[in-house]
Amino acid sequence: MRTAQPGLVQTVLAPIVFGVAVILLWQGLVTGLAIKAFILPAPFAIGAEFAGNLNNVAGGMVVTGRNSLIGLVIGAVLGIALAIVAALARLLDEMAAPIVAALSVVPIVALAPVLYTMFGAGAETARQLVAALAVFVPVYFNTLKGLRQVRPVHRDLMRAYAVTGWQATRAVTLPTALPYVFTGLRVASSLAVISALIAEYFGGPVGGLGKSITSAASSSNYGLAWAYVLGSIILGLAFYCAALIVEKLVTRRSGG
Amino acid sequence: MTNTTSVPAVDVHSVSRIFAARKGPGVTALDDVSLTVAPGEFVSLIGPSGCGKSTLLRLVADLDVPTSGSIEVFGKPARRARIDQSYGIAFQQAGLLPWRTVAGNIELPLELHGVGKAARRGRAAELIALVGLSDFASHYPDQLSGGMQQRVAIARSLAESPSLLLMDEPFGALDEMTRERMQNELVRICAETQAAVVFVTHSIPEAVFLSNRVVVMSPRPGRIRSIVSVGLGDMSGRGEDLREDEGFFRSLSEVRDLLHGDEAAGAGHNQAGARGVETR
Numbered sequence: 001m002r003t004a005q006p007g008l009v010q011t012v013l014a015p016i017v018f019g020v021a022v023i024l025l026w027q028g029l030v031t032g033l034a035i036k037a038f039i040l041p042a043p044f045a046i047g048a049e050f051a052g053n054l055n056n057v058a059g060g061m062v063v064t065g066r067n068s069l070i071g072l073v074i075g076a077v078l079g080i081a082l083a084i085v086a087a088l089a090r091l092l093d094e095m096a097a098p099i100v101a102a103l104s105v106v107p108i109v110a111l112a113p114v115l116y117t118m119f120g121a122g123a124e125t126a127r128q129l130v131a132a133l134a135v136f137v138p139v140y141f142n143t144l145k146g147l148r149q150v151r152p153v154h155r156d157l158m159r160a161y162a163v164t165g166w167q168a169t170r171a172v173t174l175p176t177a178l179p180y181v182f183t184g185l186r187v188a189s190s191l192a193v194i195s196a197l198i199a200e201y202f203g204g205p206v207g208g209l210g211k212s213i214t215s216a217a218s219s220s221n222y223g224l225a226w227a228y229v230l231g232s233i234i235l236g237l238a239f240y241c242a243a244l245i246v247e248k249l250v251t252r253r254s255g256g
Numbered sequence: 257m258t259n260t261t262s263v264p265a266v267d268v269h270s271v272s273r274i275f276a277a278r279k280g281p282g283v284t285a286l287d288d289v290s291l292t293v294a295p296g297e298f299v300s301l302i303g304p305s306g307c308g309k310s311t312l313l314r315l316v317a318d319l320d321v322p323t324s325g326s327i328e329v330f331g332k333p334a335r336r337a338r339i340d341q342s343y344g345i346a347f348q349q350a351g352l353l354p355w356r357t358v359a360g361n362i363e364l365p366l367e368l369h370g371v372g373k374a375a376r377r378g379r380a381a382e383l384i385a386l387v388g389l390s391d392f393a394s395h396y397p398d399q400l401s402g403g404m405q406q407r408v409a410i411a412r413s414l415a416e417s418p419s420l421l422l423m424d425e426p427f428g429a430l431d432e433m434t435r436e437r438m439q440n441e442l443v444r445i446c447a448e449t450q451a452a453v454v455f456v457t458h459s460i461p462e463a464v465f466l467s468n469r470v471v472v473m474s475p476r477p478g479r480i481r482s483i484v485s486v487g488l489g490d491m492s493g494r495g496e497d498l499r500e501d502e503g504f505f506r507s508l509s510e511v512r513d514l515l516h517g518d519e520a521a522g523a524g525h526n527q528a529g530a531r532g533v534e535t536r
Contacts, residue, residue, distance in 0.1 A: 171368060
């Protein structure tokens with residue numbers, strides 16, 4: 001914040017004014033042109049549905065949010081751990097590279113039906129695994145890249161100190177990689193929500209945002225469907241912002 | 257280091273280092289180099305780029321392994337000496353960890369080698385005072401100037417009270433004023449710690465001002481051309497006025513003549529011999 005502050009007007013007020021203008025324009029178009037609700041409901045209608053079904057939307061957000069969070073944690077832990085192993089053992093890295101590359105091109109949510117049959121359609125496990133898989137790929141690649149950023153002078157220093165590989169990893173390699181890990185986590189955080197949500201489309205128990213969107217739409221309750229979409233956007237933003245805040249807090253010093 | 261006078265701090269015995277090239281015979285960075293550094297002695301390695309001075313230092317530090325020949329540090333093979341932490345090292349880049357404070361950076365080697373927290377704190381405070389950064393102990397490297405960062409790096413290299421300091425152009429990236437001040441400080445620190453120093457530089461005045469002996473090297477292949485004994489007296493006696501001393505200038509021109517020597521001889525590939533050496 002050393003640069004001249006753009007001021008409250010620019011940073012806060014401008015986007016709000018713009019947003020309100022867009023919503024008003026949208027509302028005006030829908031009512032003015034008499035657009036049918038199944039094509040595009042008016043924002044006020046969506047707002048009313050959102051307010052009226054706040055408990056249901058919040059409930060859906062909790063279900064989907066929990067799946068996303070569990071998936072995020074599992075995927076991140078696995079991604080970071082395997083990246084560390086791959087960085088320490090070159091052979092393992094070369095062995096894992098094609099598998100991880102293959103994993104990254106698999107449309108992971110498409111695995112959902114298979115996973116539902118594996119773990120039973122009554123459990124949330126399949127959704128959490130889908131989220132975990134989606135998270136794993138960016139976290140793994142970013143962490144691995146970060147682990148390779150150690151400066152030659154630091155590598156020389158660690159060799160001069162005659163420390164073990166693990167000590168060098170903890171003293172230099174991991175802190176150097178940290179900003180990269182958090183970039184991966186930031187990308188992964190919204191992926192986790194999207195994947196967990198989309199996975200609901202393919203089956204499993206009701207209650208989550210994805211299932212609620214499909215069931216509201218299939219019963220022609222378009223306003224409500226959009227209210228759940230609004231809930232999904234809020235959930236995704238919450239995950240992204242949380243990841244961003246953690247990133248800012250942790251990497252305040254290590255960013256060059 | 258009082259009773260080690262019989263064992264040299266560094267003993268380099270006919271060492272060669274050839275870097276393999278993808279095709280062709282490879283690059284001979286060092287060719288049959290021998291050098292002995294006595295305990296407490298300050299020896300500078302000087303020469304144009306490509307003369308192998310940094311390579312030689314890295315071999316002594318066991319950051320690299322010679323193709324042939326042997327290196328002993330305090331009577332031990334270089335590898336053993338590194339594992340035993342017989343030396344402290346500083347590079348041209350300060351190489352501080354940006355996420356650690358000044359104190360944290362100086363404590364790093366102590367921490368890695370299992371020194372207790374209280375002892376670490378005390379030692380770091382001592383060293384921070386030695387390099388004159390007491391007001392900056394809790395600052396982060398990006399809040400310091402280049403010269404201050406380099407002082408932290410030197411303090412870090414002294415953390416475990418080594419009897420041998422290896423320095424690879426530690427002042428190379430600093431401006432001339434800062435550089436002279438740092439040289440004065442290094443002289444003072446060396447007098448206090450009594451450590452032997454192997455100091456790589458490409459500045460003639462720096463080498464002469466700091467050293468007991470200046471090793472003049474020539475490039476392609478890297479060889480020792482000559483060794484100049486400076487004889488400007490004890491470390492503790494060296495001050496700013498030494499830079500105006502007649503002996504200082506005599507040694508200066510002796511080293512300069514040696515560096516430029518073969519240029520006069522007119523050997524073709526040696527034309528560029530002294531390039532990269534600061535003669536100011």
